[in-house]
Amino acid sequence: VGRGQGALGVLNRCLPLLSCPVCGGTLGVADTSLRCARRHTFDRARAGYYDLLPPGHGRTAIPGDVRTMVEARRRFLGRGHFDSISDTVIDLALRTPPAVVLDAGCGEGWYLSRLMRAHEAPTDACFIGLDISRDALRLAARTHRDALFLVNDVGHRLCVADASVDVLLNIFAPRNEHEFARVLRPGAALIVVMPADDHLRELRALVPLLGIQHDKRERTLARFDTAFEVGAQQEVRYATSLTPDDVRDVVHMGPSHWHVTSDFQADALRVTVAVDVMMLRRI
Ligand SMILES: C[S@@+](CC[C@H](N)C(=O)[O-])C[C@H]1O[C@@H](n2cnc3c(N)ncnc32)[C@H](O)[C@@H]1O
Ligand SMILES: [Zn+2]
Numbered sequence: 001v002g003r004g005q006g007a008l009g010v011l012n013r014c015l016p017l018l019s020c021p022v023c024g025g026t027l028g029v030a031d032t033s034l035r036c037a038r039r040h041t042f043d044r045a046r047a048g049y050y051d052l053l054p055p056g057h058g059r060t061a062i063p064g065d066v067r068t069m070v071e072a073r074r075r076f077l078g079r080g081h082f083d084s085i086s087d088t089v090i091d092l093a094l095r096t097p098p099a100v101v102l103d104a105g106c107g108e109g110w111y112l113s114r115l116m117r118a119h120e121a122p123t124d125a126c127f128i129g130l131d132i133s134r135d136a137l138r139l140a141a142r143t144h145r146d147a148l149f150l151v152n153d154v155g156h157r158l159c160v161a162d163a164s165v166d167v168l169l170n171i172f173a174p175r176n177e178h179e180f181a182r183v184l185r186p187g188a189a190l191i192v193v194m195p196a197d198d199h200l201r202e203l204r205a206l207v208p209l210l211g212i213q214h215d216k217r218e219r220t221l222a223r224f225d226t227a228f229e230v231g232a233q234q235e236v237r238y239a240t241s242l243t244p245d246d247v248r249d250v251v252h253m254g255p256s257h258w259h260v261t262s263d264f265q266a267d268a269l270r271v272t273v274a275v276d277v278m279m280l281r282r283i
Contacts, residue, residue: 014126014148017100017164021054021157045134048141049149052159064133065253068262070108073253074139077110081240081250085193085275086111088236089169090118092191092279098166102183103129104154105173109140112147112169130158158183167191175220181227184282190228192220196235196274200250206266207256217276228280237274244268 011029018027020036027034032044034052042052065073076082093101093115103112106129116127129144130152131137137149152158154174163185170180171193180190194216221230242250247266251257 010126010146010148013124014128017126017128017161018052018150018159019161021052021057021152021159024157045138045141047138048145049134049137049151051134051151053151053153054156057153057156064131065107065136066133066257067135069253069257070133070136070139072249072251072257074108074110076246076249076253079246081242081246081273084238085171085236085273085277086114088234088277089171089191089193090115092232092234092277093167093169093189094119096166096189098189099125100165101125101127101167101169102158102160102165103127103169103171104152104158104176104180105170106131106140106149107133107136107171107173109144109147109149111171112140113144115169116144116146128160130154154179175223177223177227180224181282186282188282189231190224190280190282192276192278192280194220194276194278196237196276198272199274200271202269202271203247203251203256206247206269207251207264208259217278221278221280224280227283229283231279231281232277233279234277235274236277237272239270239272241270242268 020027020040022040023036023038025036025038027036033041034050035041042050044050089111106112109129112127112129127147129140129147129149132153137151141149150159154176158179160183162182165183166188168180168184168190244266247269248264251260251264
């Protein structure tokens with residue numbers, strides 16, 4: 001099945017890679033659901049994503065990013081402020097053009113879809129985005145019809161077969177070293193983007209905690225030490241000028257959303273963008 005055939009084409013391409021979150025069995029299509037041989041069944045949402053959380057798993061406890069955050073992020077990313085980050089990710093990801101790409105914590109799918117467009121893809125390439133947030137995946141699935149979006153908790157078992165993934169993106173999102181090692185085939189690339197200490201530092205005068213911890217990069221590398229070797233490390237650093245709308249969106253698209261009121265206003269501001277982009281190779 002070729003690309004550009006919408007939701008069904010992408011599902012058929014990716015189906016062999018998926019596994020049941022309850023028993024680990026392979027999944028098949030049953031009406032508008034996915035179902036394994038033991039009849040564990042997972043529904044397709046109207047927007048087109050599939051809910052692959054095991055029954056009872058954190059339905060209300062962990063919604064991930066809520067709609068206001070997702071919409072703010074879409075507007076902000078659409079205005080180009082993080083294009084250089086995305087370009088660096090694309091450059092690393094396409095060093096060995098991948099057939100299977102997984103984005104863990106994909107949000108509304110902006111990075112995944114930019115990679116998809118940059119990729120002179122083999123027609124059977126499979127792009128899968130995982131996120132815990134239904135609000136994020138609703139927007140992702142409606143916009144990016146050539147990728148498959150699945151509700152998954154990165155903190156638990158991912159619904160993807162062992163050693164099946166060529167490139168795994170993990171961009172400003174939670175990580176799971178055991179699961180990432182399991183789903184990546186030997187030689188495959190894990191591309192991690194994380195904020196450096198002074199990322200968006202000018203914003204901290206305006207809003208409390210943007211949640212950047214010290215030594216993040218070293219600690220992350222240490223956690224991935226046993227199954228990965230460092231393939232590339234790059235710091236992406238520049239300044240960008242934000243309009244008042246941009247400032248409002250960048251505040252609402254991250255954890256600081258929970259610490260400001262909805263009528264938060266700000267002046268234009270020039271901010272530092274500073275992130276570490278790492279490519280780790282699965283040994
Ligand atoms: C800062 S956003 C980044 C989204 C996207 N990678 C981007 O940079 O545009 C973090 C994302 O991680 C998701 N997330 C948080 N906890 C998660 C979990 N346990 N499993 C999967 N996704 C999670 C959130 O819903 C959100 O979409
Ligand atoms: Zn099952």
